Amino acid sequence: MRAVFRLSEWLYGVLLRLYPKRFRTAYGQQMRQRFRDACRVAYRQNGGGGVLALWLPTLLDLVKSALEERAQQGEITMFKARLVTLAGPLTMLVGVLWLMACVGDFVFRLGAEGNEAFLGLVAIPFFFSFFPLLFALIGIRQRFHPVVGSLGRVGLALSVAGGAGVLVSVLTNILLSGLVPEAGPHLWANYAAVFCVLSIRVGFILFGVDMQRYHMLPRWNWLPLLLGLTVVLSLPLDWFGVPAFLPAQWATPYLHFAVSGVCWLLFGLTLLGPGRAPQATAAV
Numbered sequence: 001m002r003a004v005f006r007l008s009e010w011l012y013g014v015l016l017r018l019y020p021k022r023f024r025t026a027y028g029q030q031m032r033q034r035f036r037d038a039c040r041v042a043y044r045q046n047g048g049g050g051v052l053a054l055w056l057p058t059l060l061d062l063v064k065s066a067l068e069e070r071a072q073q074g075e076i077t078m079f080k081a082r083l084v085t086l087a088g089p090l091t092m093l094v095g096v097l098w099l100m101a102c103v104g105d106f107v108f109r110l111g112a113e114g115n116e117a118f119l120g121l122v123a124i125p126f127f128f129s130f131f132p133l134l135f136a137l138i139g140i141r142q143r144f145h146p147v148v149g150s151l152g153r154v155g156l157a158l159s160v161a162g163g164a165g166v167l168v169s170v171l172t173n174i175l176l177s178g179l180v181p182e183a184g185p186h187l188w189a190n191y192a193a194v195f196c197v198l199s200i201r202v203g204f205i206l207f208g209v210d211m212q213r214y215h216m217l218p219r220w221n222w223l224p225l226l227l228g229l230t231v232v233l234s235l236p237l238d239w240f241g242v243p244a245f246l247p248a249q250w251a252t253p254y255l256h257f258a259v260s261g262v263c264w265l266l267f268g269l270t271l272l273g274p275g276r277a278p279q280a281t282a283a284v
Helices: 002-018 021-072 075-110 116-128 130-144 150-179 187-214 223-234 247-271
Strands: none
Touching (some): 002 021, 075 130, 116 130, 130 150, 130 187, 187 223
């Protein structure tokens, strides 16, 4: 019971940072206490499942009210402008983390004396890359949404939704494992995370098509499309009729991280420069 409360309270405390600092100082402690009391009641009535059921309305209300508070203080506009500026550096950071995962995958597949702990060299940078990636995707959408065509707008929205979905799926899996460990692995959360990763790639394919049409970057307008198409390297090769014993079966995960990491890095570098003036047809 204590572990359930500690995990829930810690996560709620992290989410309270969505509110402006002045609001947190005035009401943060009171909100923590109300949430703590609600958790006790929910646990007393329905156990760990009751605490989990409490989270959905709590999360929706918290995000909604936090955005309203920031909007009232004029912080939303400043935050959006800051994300546009940070989109390049954040995308480059994602590239660096994916290249670290690439090196980790190479070390792990070389054997590393059969130590499964080396798998963390792949999983840790790959997982943590989705935090800067989400904010980078929001910044990219803020920058290009007004000037791309309808296909690009759909792609940008799909990529942002996918980035948010990955984090929600993974955090849900962690929360479920802490609240209801006896339920075992939660495969549906893993499948949801995979689906969201794929939606980021599909979104970049759509966005990349518009970038090719309208050339809104000073160089390398093909990078978003290539980023989306690298999803092929993450799929099992036997889907395409390639036998599993071929060396390519071993190399594709490594190539997936390597090519994607380089593309993220170069795309972030390109975002540091000023964009070109969009063609009139781009906003149609």
